[in-house]
Amino acid sequence: MARWQPETTHRLIVAAVDLFTEQGYDATTVAQIAERAGVTKSTFFRHFSDKREILVAGQETLSRLLTEGIAEAPADATPLDAVAAGLERASSAMGPTNRALGPRLKAAVAASAELQERDALKTVGLAAAMTAALIARGVPDPTAHLAAEMGVLAFKRGYAQWSEADRDDTKDFAHHALAALQDLRTATASLG
Template sequence: MARWEPGARERLVLAAVELFTEQGYDETTVAQIAERAGVTKSTFFRHFPDKRKLLAAGQETLSQLLTEGIAGAPPDASPLAAVAAGLVRASSAMGPMNRELGPRLKAAIDANAELQERDALKSVGLAAAMTAALVARGVPDPTAQLAGELGVLAFKRGFTEWSGSDRPPVDELAPYTLKALDDLRTATASLG
């Protein structure tokens, strides 16, 4: 095994998702993930404290991208327009590997209660990050919270549609998340 091969983090995520899909989350060990990725167990632990954290890989980056997009929206942008800017910014970081892993990762999460809880906490964290970015723009707290929650829901719905799509792999995520946000905006208008 090469000790310092580039891309170890990405290979670990890919190996884990493959193993979780093949044999289940509970049955997969850190040693198996490291072996499949072509790294040592110590390399695994340099990147992740445990296999649960591996599935949250990228959450901090995603939160940062969403908040950067919101912060960079035009000053006169509505809360949902600022969220849309965040979705576009975050979507720009999603590539073919994310699209390929999406359905397999969802299947692994759906098959394990612990992972479902972790996924729910991830959503809460993303919503909190977007809410804080909106509040920093001067959006009142209840409005910021609602817009942040809609942003998370739009991202998840758009990502699911994009990763499950039969369209060409060069197709970008942003149109999917923006359409999901528009659909949610329409749905909220019908609430009365």
């Protein structure tokens, strides 16, 4: 088995999601994931500490892109406009593979309490990154937290809509995430 082929992380993620879908998360072993990806078990562990970490592959990149977008928003941007800039920046990391894996990953998470827990931690991490970026812009703490939570919700809703959309739908992730954020803005107005 070749250990140092290009796109190893990508192949490990695809192999894991395929196996989680076919036989369930609990029944899938690291050895099976490595074999399906065409690498050794030790190569798997160079990329991930355990099979749960497959779920958060790319989280650091997403957090960085979200915070860069927020930081680079115009000085007069509202907190939600800054979050929108973060979502637009993060969309650059969301390609066809992310779209294709979305429904299968969603099903795997829904079927595993352990993956649901890891997904919740991922959500907390993204919200914390956006909150810190907003606070660094001078946004007051409660407002920063609320805007960040709305940003995470818009990200998740946008991702679900994008990944489950008809393949003829050529709108990118940014379109769906920003539309979800606008829906949330409208919904908050009705809260009173």
